[in-house]
Amino acid sequence: MQVSMTINGSDVSHEVEPRTLLVHFIREDAGLTGTNIGCDSSSCGACTIHVNGEAVKSCTMLAVQADGQDLTTIEGLADGETLHPMQQAFHECHALQCGYCTPGMVMAAVSLLDEVPDPTEAEVREGLEGNLCRCTGYHNIVAAVLQAAGGAR
Amino acid sequence: MIPVAFEYELATSAGHAVALLAEHGDEAKLLAGGHSLLPLMKYRLAAPAVVVDIGRLTDLSYVRDDGDVLAIGALTRHRDVETSDLVRSQAGLLAAATSKVGDPQVRHRGTLGGALAHGDPASDLPAAIIALGGSMVVQGPSGSREVAVDDFFTGFLETAIGGDELLTEVRIPKAPNATWSFQKFNRRAQDWAIVGAAVMVDGDRCGVGLVNMDSRPVRAGAVEGAIASGASATDAAASAADGLEPPSDLNAGVDYRCHLARVLTRRGLEEAGR
Numbered sequence: 001m002q003v004s005m006t007i008n009g010s011d012v013s014h015e016v017e018p019r020t021l022l023v024h025f026i027r028e029d030a031g032l033t034g035t036n037i038g039c040d041s042s043s044c045g046a047c048t049i050h051v052n053g054e055a056v057k058s059c060t061m062l063a064v065q066a067d068g069q070d071l072t073t074i075e076g077l078a079d080g081e082t083l084h085p086m087q088q089a090f091h092e093c094h095a096l097q098c099g100y101c102t103p104g105m106v107m108a109a110v111s112l113l114d115e116v117p118d119p120t121e122a123e124v125r126e127g128l129e130g131n132l133c134r135c136t137g138y139h140n141i142v143a144a145v146l147q148a149a150g151g152a153r
Numbered sequence: 154m155i156p157v158a159f160e161y162e163l164a165t166s167a168g169h170a171v172a173l174l175a176e177h178g179d180e181a182k183l184l185a186g187g188h189s190l191l192p193l194m195k196y197r198l199a200a201p202a203v204v205v206d207i208g209r210l211t212d213l214s215y216v217r218d219d220g221d222v223l224a225i226g227a228l229t230r231h232r233d234v235e236t237s238d239l240v241r242s243q244a245g246l247l248a249a250a251t252s253k254v255g256d257p258q259v260r261h262r263g264t265l266g267g268a269l270a271h272g273d274p275a276s277d278l279p280a281a282i283i284a285l286g287g288s289m290v291v292q293g294p295s296g297s298r299e300v301a302v303d304d305f306f307t308g309f310l311e312t313a314i315g316g317d318e319l320l321t322e323v324r325i326p327k328a329p330n331a332t333w334s335f336q337k338f339n340r341r342a343q344d345w346a347i348v349g350a351a352v353m354v355d356g357d358r359c360g361v362g363l364v365n366m367d368s369r370p371v372r373a374g375a376v377e378g379a380i381a382s383g384a385s386a387t388d389a390a391a392s393a394a395d396g397l398e399p400p401s402d403l404n405a406g407v408d409y410r411c412h413l414a415r416v417l418t419r420r421g422l423e424e425a426g427r
Binding site for chain 1: 188259
């Protein structure tokens with residue numbers, strides 16, 4: 001069946017099987033491979049994107065459920081060469097080791113600050129509960145989110 | 154992991170969803186937020202031939218003050234329940250339990266009705282609803298009926314919802330002066346509760362629901378009775394596991410789960426001021 005959605009401001013339309021997962025649609029049909037597949041079982045958060053501005057795990061959503069919705073992936077955050085403040089904070093705090101969890105972490109963190117603009121460290125850790133870093137590099141990730149929140153103040 | 158192929162139907166109203174269920178019978182499953190069903194389909198533990206998507210029925214997403222009752226639409230997302238001022242003030246236990254479901258991404262998609270209709274004894278929300286009391290409204294081909302919460306959870310992943318019925322509303326007695334506690338014990342962030350205890354105290358009324366202590370979500374009736382008879386939290390909680398048959402798995406055996414039920418129930422009662 002035909003599904004159409006907006007991804008990073010562009011209209012994307014494609015014929016899919018109903019069982020097509022949204023993360024596969026994003027990577028294979030829309031060609032946006034910044035969104036990673038990690039655990040594939042809604043545990044690790046590597047596939048986190050925004051649907052209508054809110055973080056969701058795109059491995060646990062069908063492409064047909066996103067029909068007509070407004071999506072943002074990691075590719076849609078930066079403004080040209082200017083990084084999104086959260087990306088900039090991750091860069092400055094070196095909030096990554098292998099980098100695999102990073103796109104999902106950044107998307108979850110942006111959504112977190114939309115809902116809790118001035119979080120405590122505990123609220124950041126709790127808010128990123130759905131994202132796993134198997135390098136266990138949480139310290140700098142939390143520092144980056146707190147820095148980004150401070151920059152927004 | 155990719156689900157088995159299925160036919161997709163988008164329901165445009167509750168009545169349409171019921172008609173689609175009647176048309177497809179046992180072959181069909183309802184899809185709300187998808188955070189219980191889609192993992193089962195990806196693991197191929199479920200392989201419905203037809204998926205009826207009720208996720209666009211926005212008229213079933215609401216929190217309403219309905220006199221003595223708080224009425225919550227079945228398709229209200231966890232995020233909207235947990236942040237609702239009405240839920241926080243009239244059923245604080247539900248807001249607290251909902252904030253412990255999964256993680257923020259899961260709560261942006263998962264729905265109250267979906268979690269209840271799934272009937273998972275390891276899920277947080279059935280225990281909270283049992284403690285709060287109330288009823289579920291289910292709509293079928295011949296209209297709607299109300300099912301008391303104690304008649305709703307009938308077995309492992311089984312509820313009183315018929316094959317051609319749709320859960321439309323959850324009705325909870327308003328309790329603005331209640332005290333409550335939600336105790337969730339797990340080893341890691343985001344995990345299911347190894348055991349959980351949902352406790353609500355409202356004057357003489359005390360409700361205790363337990364997570365992962367039997368094949369279905371259960372009420373700790375002996376604890377409630379003891380509290381009603383004036384027992385202390387410690388004495389009442391001693392009967393928390395009486396008559397229950399909790400599962401045994403990698404995380405915990407039966408004896409440890411029974412121990413946890415007693416400890417968490419006592420902590421919950423104490424935190425709720427008993």
